Structures are given as structure tokens and as C-alpha cells.
Amino acid sequence: MFSGCSIIPYYSTVEGLNDAQWLDGEMRVVANRSHYVDSMFSFESHSRLERQEWVSAEVTFPNRPVLRAHIHKLSDAKGEVDRGFLAINGSGLLIHQEGGQCALFDPGSGKDVSKTFPIPLLFNRSHTAYLSLVAGKAVIFDTLSAIKGEPAVLARPPWTVTPEQIHGYGKAGGLTDDVQYLVLFSGGTVEAWSTNGTKEQWVIPAERSRENLVDAESIDGKVAVLSRSLILPYGSHDAVKLTTMDGVIVCSGEIAASDGGGLWNPRGKAILFVPYGFSPLASERSSQIFELWNYSLNTVQSTHVWN
16 A cells, blocks of 8 residues: 555745845845655655745844845746855845856846856855956956956966865865955864965964854954854853954954854944844744844844844
């Protein structure tokens, strides 16, 4: 009975946050919803992706406690499609990624508005610039200039870098927003390579081994490393620190514990910590708490966001 046959179709939906940018009180989000059909009461798996859709959303952070996301549809497709979108800080355009290529995308018209260019090795934080390898050499390009033709070159760093160095096992890389540094993480070691050829390295000391090194950014021309650690014994809050490459702690604070990431606004000297699992597509109305850490003033503000 029921052997190998599908009796009742079971439909499921998976929602995901693809990208987020935050600048001057507004968060721009790109999210994806994937619709699957499964077979219940079957010894065989017949799961398949039926449809995907991509949306962008804006969430503003004025001085009021209850906020909502304004959602706009970007694209949809039947079946499984290798497609994605990234927000560009300070621009209404998006980056459309598909089939190993990128193009600038206008959400108003729903169309690409530039020629394609290969998917970069790495974007900077705001996606206004990117790092690629050209004939084996590192080159940094201006993203938005692609609307006029070939992307303009911003810098040709004197160092050589490989995809394995940036995305290898246990490693993560980042291009600072001012594109002055490529920062590489490997365990408790951080390397900062400047576009003028200098290299700095910092190893977290043994007495701080409980801290997780999660990000880095250029602050006033110097690389600062962001670390987070759970405050014990209760574990309801995280300690956050910014440490320069010479080991000096320039700022430390305390935020509500969360597995979500942080969105930087280097110009405003602040980081917005996003709660784990946040999605503007949530079918049920729920409230989530965002933490805003102004590291220049060392103040933390909690903001409730309604989906």
C-alpha cells in the first residue's frame, strides 16, 4: 500500500534574505521566495522547485517604534533558475546576477540597463565597487559606471590574490567601503592589504579567544575589526568591540544576542544589527528587534520592525 506512489501533493515555501543595505535611516532588502511541491505518503522523494520570485523592500528607521516594509516585485521564474539581485547603496539600481554574468537592473522598468560583465571576485560593502582578476592581476572597478559601457577602473593594486585566498576553507574576505583595503580572515588572524601595497596582520590574543571575529571596515583611514562574544552567564547579550590592526580597542558596547549580521554605515559611524531569520516576506505579522550601535558615541538604540 502506498509503495512508490504519490497520493497527496504537499506544497512548501522557503523564504530567504539575499541582500541588505542600510544608509541614513533606510534599509533596502532583496529577498527570495521559493515554492516547492513534495509528495506525501511516498517512499520516494519527488521534491521539485516549481517557482521562484524575487522582491525588494524598503524599511525606514525614523524616530518611531513601529515600522513596516514596502515590498516591490522584481522578477519571477518557473523552475530552478540561477538568478539573484544585490542592492547598491545610494542608488535606485540593483545588480542582476545570472549565469555567471552581472548587469545593472532598473526595478522600475524590470529590465537590465547596462551591458553584462563577469561576476566579480568580491564587492565592496555598498556594492558601488568590485574586485576582479584581469589576466591574473587584481583590478578594482566602479560598479555604476557600467551603465555607460565598460566599468571604469578605480585602482590596480600591486598585490596578487586568488579566489582560494578569499573564499578558501575557513576564510572570508571583504573589500572596505572606501576600497582602500582588502581584508582577509582566517580563524583568529586578520590580514589587511592596502591598495598602495602595504600589508598589516593582527592575531587575536589568547585572552580574547572567546570572541568571534566577524567583520572589518575602514574607519578614519584605518582598518577596524569587529568582534562579538556572548556575555555569560545568562547569554542574553553580546559584547561587541572594534579593534585596530595594532590591537587597540577603539570602542566596545553591548547589544541583544542574535545570530543575525550587521549592516554598516561608515559615513554615520554606526552598525545596524539584524535579527536572525528576518524576512520582509513573512506571511504572518510579527515584530522583530533591530539594534543600532553608534560606535562613535558608543550608544545602542533598539528599534521594533513589523513585517
